[in-house]
Amino acid sequence: MADRIFYAMYDDDDILKDGAKHLVSKGVKVSEVFSPFPIHGLDPIIGIQNTRLGIMAFIYGLTGLLLATIGMRYFMVVDWPMNIGGKPNFTYLDNILAFVPISFEFTVLCAAHGMAITYMLRNRTLPGIPAQNPDPRTTDDRFVMEIRLSENSKFSTDDLQEMLKETGIVELDQKELK
Amino acid sequence: MHKEAAIREPLILGHKSFHDVTEDVCRPIEDKAPKMWYVLFGIAAIIGLYGVGCILYLLGTGVGVWGLNKTIGWAWDITNFVWWVGIGHAGTLISAVLLLFRQKWRMAINRSAEAMTIFAVFMAGLFPLIHMGRLWLGYWVLPLPNQFGSLWVNFNSPLLWDVFAISTYLSVSLVFWYIGLIPDFATIRDRAKKPVAKKMYSILAFGWSGRAKQWNRFELVSLVLAGLATPLVFSVHSIVSFDFATSVIPGWHTTIFPPYFVAGAVFSGFAMVQTLMLVMRKAMGLEAYIHTKHVEYMNIVIMVTGSIVGTAYITELFISWYSGVEYEAYAFINRATGPYWWAYASMMTCNVVSPQLMWFKKLRTSLVFTFIISIVVNIGMWFERYVIIVTSLHRDYLPSSWSMHYPSHIDIGVYVGTIGLFFVFFLLFARFFPVLALNEIKTILKSSGESYKNAPDTHHGHSANENNNEH
Numbered sequence: 001m002a003d004r005i006f007y008a009m010y011d012d013d014d015i016l017k018d019g020a021k022h023l024v025s026k027g028v029k030v031s032e033v034f035s036p037f038p039i040h041g042l043d044p045i046i047g048i049q050n051t052r053l054g055i056m057a058f059i060y061g062l063t064g065l066l067l068a069t070i071g072m073r074y075f076m077v078v079d080w081p082m083n084i085g086g087k088p089n090f091t092y093l094d095n096i097l098a099f100v101p102i103s104f105e106f107t108v109l110c111a112a113h114g115m116a117i118t119y120m121l122r123n124r125t126l127p128g129i130p131a132q133n134p135d136p137r138t139t140d141d142r143f144v145m146e147i148r149l150s151e152n153s154k155f156s157t158d159d160l161q162e163m164l165k166e167t168g169i170v171e172l173d174q175k176e177l178k
Numbered sequence: 179m180h181k182e183a184a185i186r187e188p189l190i191l192g193h194k195s196f197h198d199v200t201e202d203v204c205r206p207i208e209d210k211a212p213k214m215w216y217v218l219f220g221i222a223a224i225i226g227l228y229g230v231g232c233i234l235y236l237l238g239t240g241v242g243v244w245g246l247n248k249t250i251g252w253a254w255d256i257t258n259f260v261w262w263v264g265i266g267h268a269g270t271l272i273s274a275v276l277l278l279f280r281q282k283w284r285m286a287i288n289r290s291a292e293a294m295t296i297f298a299v300f301m302a303g304l305f306p307l308i309h310m311g312r313l314w315l316g317y318w319v320l321p322l323p324n325q326f327g328s329l330w331v332n333f334n335s336p337l338l339w340d341v342f343a344i345s346t347y348l349s350v351s352l353v354f355w356y357i358g359l360i361p362d363f364a365t366i367r368d369r370a371k372k373p374v375a376k377k378m379y380s381i382l383a384f385g386w387s388g389r390a391k392q393w394n395r396f397e398l399v400s401l402v403l404a405g406l407a408t409p410l411v412f413s414v415h416s417i418v419s420f421d422f423a424t425s426v427i428p429g430w431h432t433t434i435f436p437p438y439f440v441a442g443a444v445f446s447g448f449a450m451v452q453t454l455m456l457v458m459r460k461a462m463g464l465e466a467y468i469h470t471k472h473v474e475y476m477n478i479v480i481m482v483t484g485s486i487v488g489t490a491y492i493t494e495l496f497i498s499w500y501s502g503v504e505y506e507a508y509a510f511i512n513r514a515t516g517p518y519w520w521a522y523a524s525m526m527t528c529n530v531v532s533p534q535l536m537w538f539k540k541l542r543t544s545l546v547f548t549f550i551i552s553i554v555v556n557i558g559m560w561f562e563r564y565v566i567i568v569t570s571l572h573r574d575y576l577p578s579s580w581s582m583h584y585p586s587h588i589d590i591g592v593y594v595g596t597i598g599l600f601f602v603f604f605l606l607f608a609r610f611f612p613v614l615a616l617n618e619i620k621t622i623l624k625s626s627g628e629s630y631k632n633a634p635d636t637h638h639g640h641s642a643n644e645n646n647n648e649h
Contacts, residue, residue, distance in 0.1 A: 014624075036196065036365065037617045038393035051395045057402045075321060075330040084334050101339040101417055108406050109346040116353045119399045120384070123392050125360060129385030136368035138388055139361070139617075141196035 004149040009171040016143045019167030032146035034138040057115040064110025188628035191466040203616040206462045222601035229595010243588045249581035254589040257563040262302035268447025269295025274407035292355040297603040301596040336420035343417040362612040415443040429509035429570030438490035445483035449555035477542040484533025528558020
């Protein structure tokens, strides 16, 4: 699809944030921001919703807890109960205190790794994937705002350029997509 | 952007811009390594290789080459294991607990402290593995089906809890560390000029682009991982202490072990961080980021945890008398006045007396003094484990089997070897990885950097028009 992409570059995170606020108030859709570090308070301005990875971590954690419980019950109660100093071990509940440490560790193990894997997949960050930041300086000290013409059809190219220039940019790049 | 009281000392000295931060951290990686690096690396590698040789000899000959005997079945190996795990605790404490408490000074040291954690836990994990004798059957500790033996592993045993605790701790720390490293690798990737370096860092950076959504996820993942790692770090050394506390050996059978071990672990870990940081900041020119204030904060942690450890020692002594248990009382009298009195005395001096000196501001802000104390503390913490393990075992219930432990040269070789290997890993890390969380540092530059801190607020509103040199 033919499209025109504007890459507006800033040299300060607060100027970018103010600029984004200004543009959004005029009805411009900011499609992406590339920055070397997280800009706090930017996400609600450009309409990025909070990630739900936390919920996933909780679910992975519960899965881990469940697996550990089922596993230990099978190993230590059902399949091969061990007589350890004659202590009661006929049911899981009799022996539950000894199972607390591993239940906890396995919960953490599953929550942390499950979340980390989901994070990598959702972010599309895996070994061998090429970088997609438009300018190498965006991982150093520059902040780039991406605006697509197709998403802002009520504005002309000149309108967008004019508006971007008002926000304190240091560079403006354009890319044609054919 | 958070504002900070002007009276609070800046965390980043000098007039640094975002680009300066990148430069300062990336320069040591991109430049040629200094001669000193090669010298240190060579020494560490030789010591490490000697250790590997000792381990191979041990594996070929059997655990009999250690100085163990029938009475003392655990000595240097488990001492070194606990010592290394303890050292590892500082990294997670700095990166996880201090993240939850929003302590900004952690950002200067968290990356290298986490690296230290990971390498220290590697070294720790080596000892139980080689103590198995048949290293290649190490996977038997996993809960594998019965074909591998007649039984499942024993889930009631603290030794198995330890397997789960240490492996969870190592792998979660590794993931936490790497997730933080990805954006910084991207910075190095985007600066790299040499094709090989560019290729390597591209792979390491996983294609990180710094999108707003990526950062949104990054922040949440860091927070949740910190929340998970915080109870983890406390659980790991608690479980290590269960290895002893759940037994019926006088001197081990103590309910205060878990908190006492955790405090001791943080104590020794911070000391190791100090030892490494004080050298690293100098060698890599990072004095603006890791300065006296950071050292002072860490010294306060050392003082607090050292005091907890001191209190635990005294409580233990008191309870051994107050309990009225003859065996318990003897274990402690024997520690202080028996043949290992010198180990007990070194432990008391290094761990109880030396951290108390940190009450003096002059001393805790002196870098030379800190460096000396940091080494003293780690010597003391090694002796603590030796005292707990060996003096409790060497005179047991049966006087006819009383014995002494003398380390063999293989004991010493393996231990010294792990120190060499640890430094091999750490030097490689310092050479090729960003030793400072450089992109995280940039987030606090405006609130805690010297140049921004006391400047009038020019970043809102009107300044937007001043920078208008568009192309």
